[in-house]
Amino acid sequence: MHAGPLATLLVFAILLGPARAAPVDYAKRAAALIEPYRESGLMSGTILVAKDGKPVFRQAYGLANREWNARNTLDTHFRIGSLTKQFTAAAILQLVEAGKLSLDDPVGRFYPEAPKAWGDVRVRHLLNHTSGIINYTALPDYLPAISRIERPAKALVELVTGEALLFEPGARVEYSNTNYLLLGLAIEFASGEAYARYLSEHIFSPLGLKDTGYDDATAILPRRASGYRFGQGQWRNAAPMASSVAYAAGGLYSTVDDLLAWDDALFSGRVVSEASRQNMFDDGGRGYGFGWYVGTAHGRTLWSHGGAVSGFLAMTDYYPQERLAVIVLANNENAPAQKMSRELAALWFGALHLPEPIVLEDFILDRYAGTYRLGPRFFLDIRRDGGRLMVQGKGQGTWQPANAFVPESDRTFFSRVIDARITIDTEPDGRPNGLVLHQNGRDRIAPRIDPAEAARILAEPRRPPVEVSLDPVRLSPHVGRYSLAPGLVLTVGLENGRLWAQATGEPRHILYAEDERAFFMKSLDARITFEGDGAGRTTGLVLHRGGLDTPCPRIPESRPPPGRDGAVRGKSDSGSAARSSGVVKRGDRD
Structure with missing residues (x-):
């Protein structure tokens, strides 16, 4: 889970004030809204909210460089990941207007090495993600290998031309x-x-975007933020990533002020014509235009995009009818950028509804302090901090920051930052015997346990898995889609005699068999156990990761997404059958 404490009850009193506000009042309430994220360390970066092109909230948080204790400022440069796509799309539209490209040009016109299977792919298919070409960043070895090697764009494309x-x-x-x-x-x-x-010459310079550019890690860039992630109980530098790998899909850096200026220029017709801009936001009812997601939030039209590259997250939301812009840039992989952006908009629209906390006596809160076993090797440590409970998750090799829960009743506590509740189970005399964690549509029961016993369990070495060989015929019943959480699917496929698993928005991971139902991963510290009925049908699986066991029921009549079994078959240049990856949509991630 993402972690981070809530602020004091005073913060909630501010947030629950009048729904509609003048800009000055909004800034105060927006600051109060973000305070829990800042307090937890989840928010490290910059935020800007603007109405009619004028900022109504503009603030920097956290550290640009943790090793030098250098703070983020409003002119700190952040990598913006897939926000780059709207600049790329605008450049394409400029060249279309100049007669140098057509939206109906085939890929082969500018990439002669394109395989025959791509013959019907046009520029417009690339712009709105309807090409059917697989995502190179979802290849199994993208994170450990591909992302770390500098290479030209054509070499990156070549990684998937055989698919x-x-x-x-x-x-x-x-x-x-x-x-x-x-x-x-x-x-x-x-x-x-x-x-x-x-x-640089056709967009940044003409628009005066002096703090936006193509990120080159070898260049000296003043005020460049470093990227971080929270793992194993501490802040760490994000994994290295070659500058060239993101290219036109996610290779830019910027600031919140420059991104606001970009919005103003794009929406006022200073970048492309009105006809081109209409094309950009015409999603055909599919939710994606040219470099922008098209949808709704809070009952209003929303144009948006997110970005994620190693150590950085970004979110830009624009509500065209209200001319409200919300921009979040973070140098922290754990930052809930989209959640903060949507909450800031809801606050402006008067649509933010928060549970009202109550005040409990200290002796009641002290009674709930202790250790609770949430999974075989995962525990929740609870302590009192003023009028709230601080909850910290601990697993074997997994330590999370403390996360604050405020009381809603004498036994129920709520964390807005991670959208979770805990309900304490008690004996008739009020002594706690366990709790229930309500999060992501699941209820997890955690009995109270002696802290020394929890420490002993965490210290026990785990038995290393031993791989066995299985006939692929015995693996095929496991192929399908499993519900991991609301909106999250774990897909299991079969390729070259091995099962693979892929969660929504994540790379694929090969599964290695321990027996006919138990499998482990080498690329991730996780295991999967398939469950079945008496007729030999696979009905679900349990994901074992981070000391937790997560049941995932099989989605009825499910098959893998079009890929190995359902791809549009073509021939590679070598004449062998082209392969598919079973890639799923990555959403905000690069």
Whole structure:
């Protein structure tokens, strides 16, 4: 779970004030809204909210460099990940207006090495993620290998040219960063300029975006933020990532002020024509236009995009009818950027509804302090902190920051930051004997346990798994889709005699068999146990990770997403059957 304490009861009193506010009042309430995230360390970065192009809340939080204790400021440079796509899309539309490209140009015009299977893919399919080309950042070795090696864009595209299309071009939306690598190549082909130079001379400089550019880790960039993640109980530097890997899909840096200026320029017609801008936000009812998600939030039209590259998260939301912009940039992989952005908008619209806390006597809170066993090797340590409970998760190799829960009743406590509740179970005399954690649509029971026993369990060495060989025929009953949480699916597929598992928005992981139902991963500290009925049918699985066991029921009549078994089959240049990855949509992630 994401972690982070809530602020004091005074903060809630501020938040629960009048729903609609003048900008000055809004700034105070917005600061109070973000305070729990700042207090926990979850928010490290900058936030800007603007109405009619004018900031109504603008604030920097946390550290740009933890090793030098250098603070973030409003002019700190952050990597913006997939927010880059809207700049790439605008550049394509400029070149279309100049007659140098057409939205109906085939990929082969600017990428002659394209396989025959891509023959029907057009520029517009790349822009709106309907090409069917798989996502190179979802390849199994992307994080440990691909992302760490500098290589040209064409070399990155080559990683997937042997893969089959996931579907016929134009059939549906499937988010793929590979689409925007190819668009970067299209910009270079049509303009005769390098991608970074084109953006600099035709977008950044004309618009006065002096704090936006193509990120080159070898260059000296003043006020550059370092990226971090929280893991194993402490802050760590984010995994290294080669600058060239993100390219036109996510390679830019910027500031909140520059991104607001970009919004103003784009929406006022200073970047592309009105006709091109209409194309950009015409999603055809599929939820994605050209470089922007198109949807609704709080009952209003919303144009948005998120970004995530190693150590950084970004979110930009724009409500066109209200001309309200919310921009969040963070140098922390744990920051809930989208959650904060949507809450800030809800606060402006008067749509933020928070449970009202109560005050409990200290002796009641002290009574609940202790250790609770949430999983085989995962525990919750609870202590009192003023009028709230501080809850910290501890597993074998997994330590989370303390997270604050405020009382809603004498036995129920709520954390807005992680959208979770705990209900304390008690004996008739009031002594606690356990709790129930309500989160992500699940209820987890955690009996109270002696802290010394918990420490003993965590200290026990785990038996290393031993791989066995199984006939692929015995593996096929496990292939399907399993419900991991609301909106999250764990897909299991079969390739080359091995099962693989992939959660929504994450890379694939190979499963290695311990027996016919028990499997482990080498790329991730996790195991899976499949469950079945008396007829030999697989009905669900249990994901064992971080000391927790998570049951995942099988989605009825489910099969893997179009991929190995259902891809649009084509031939690679070598004549062998093209392969597919079973990639799922990555949403805000790069």
